[in-house]
Amino acid sequence: MATSLYTLIAHSFPDDRRLVAIEAPDRANLGKGFRSSWSFADLESNAARYASLIADLGLKRGDRVAVQVEKSPEALFLYLACLRGGFVFLPMNTAYRTDEVDYLVGNAEPSLMVCDPAREEEMLVIARKYGGMQVLTLDGLGRGSFGEAAGRVRDAHPPVDCASADLAAILYTSGTTGKPKGAMLSHGNLAANGLALRDAWAFTEHDVLLHALPIFHAHGLFVACHTALLSGARMIWLARFDSDQVIRHLPEASVFMGVPTFYTRLLDNPAFTRDVVAHMRLFTSGSAPLLAETFDEFKARTGLAILERYGMTETGMNTSNPYEGERRAGTVGFPLPGVEVRVMTDEGAECATGEIGDLQVRGQNVFSGYWRMPEKTTEEFAEGGWFRTGDVAMIDADGYVHLVGRAKDLIISGGFNVYPKEIEGLIDDMPEVLESAIVGVPHRDFGEAGIAVVVLNKGASLDEDTLLGRLKETVANYKVPKHAAFVESLPRNTMGKVQKNLLRETYRDACR
Structure with missing residues (x-):
């Protein structure tokens, strides 16, 4: 069996290369010049051209490609190009602020950054700070300097025969210290998991996956895309989750993957009925x-x-x-x-x-x-x-x-990891604050939400809107607590450790 994930994916494409692999309904009414459907042959040819462009920029096997772009079919082709060329894919949450991106670039030392055109100047500043990183752009419609350069490439970069242990991607996950850690995922890691899910969930080339997840995250990029691509299934590609749009396309699909927030919002929509899901199997x-x-x-x-x-x-x-x-x-x-x-x-x-x-x-x-x-x-x-x-x-x-x-007090809100230590540090640095604690509590829409419990310095004044507003200027919105409560002191045990279990119990209904 081939060990390169790209080779496994390519071998899974149906023999009928005219079969549509991705449909992007968002683009259907944009007019001339905007593709709204792609075949499996298109996936392969675009991945080959993109990989050639990356190689022409001087990148070699094992070099990192950082990507912070809006979801688009072209963004998926870019990921496949990295797999094909042996480059290491480094996706970044589109909500990350400049300081967050700065840290990841300094740590991973990518040779290429592909970003949204609106953030090009920010990325060029970061590139100058560290040196050696090229910056190209790609927007949600496939436009930008990367797309333009790829359009001029006619060479097809041959698939690199990556070994199972070769690095395919680095995904950053924060820790209790607040410093993100880069999880190194190999071709073998991703292939083994994708094949296991394909078989466990009975995926076949007859399936149609309605894809509404972001693709900077393991769920949308690896779980969803790999199971579809490794089975030759089609995808209906939505730029983002919107309950009305999902309901409109569910009758065309057989599989849908989501986070709890997606399901609560579908249930809140009166148009979500049993008839809408009559053809769904999973x-x-x-x-x-x-x-x-x-x-x-x-x-x-x-x-x-x-x-x-x-x-x-x-x-x-x-x-x-x-x-x-x-x-x-x-x-x-x-x-x-x-x-x-x-x-x-x-x-x-x-x-x-x-x-x-x-x-x-x-x-x-x-x-x-x-x-x-x-x-x-x-x-x-x-x-x-x-x-x-x-x-x-x-x-x-x-x-x-x-x-x-x-054990580490991780909060998963709307499908994204929030590490209390990072947010507590930002709150504690505020001049009005003596100390704080962040705990996760049940939230119907997000599954879990952060609550900031804050003790102010004597005589200081700070309200909830101001505190949360400051955080929104510093970190991605999903990390910002949904509520802030001000107390005289935090509960502690005899060893002086904050009893977060008591705080979770006290505020468990704050976001119901």
């Missing part, structure tokens, strides 16, 4: 906890059970509720083929059935480590290659995995 949810009430309401409305699964940036998907079999609300199902999971006590013994402990995983899906952080990599792995996820879980008598909490 709805999946991930990237954030799915509330049992959302699961039950969706099933009552549609007659279909959402399939919830569990994964993380460092491992891809680890577990999934069964495609055939009972999908249990409040659980994330069973380990995927090729993935092992175990729950461990603090003393290093394996937990008994129903006992709560630290969740660890092992398999070909698990990343090789953090970019340029060997000590942190060693710290996160237990003996025998088991990765410490930082999640607290238990496995019931039937083998279903239940996520109970997160």
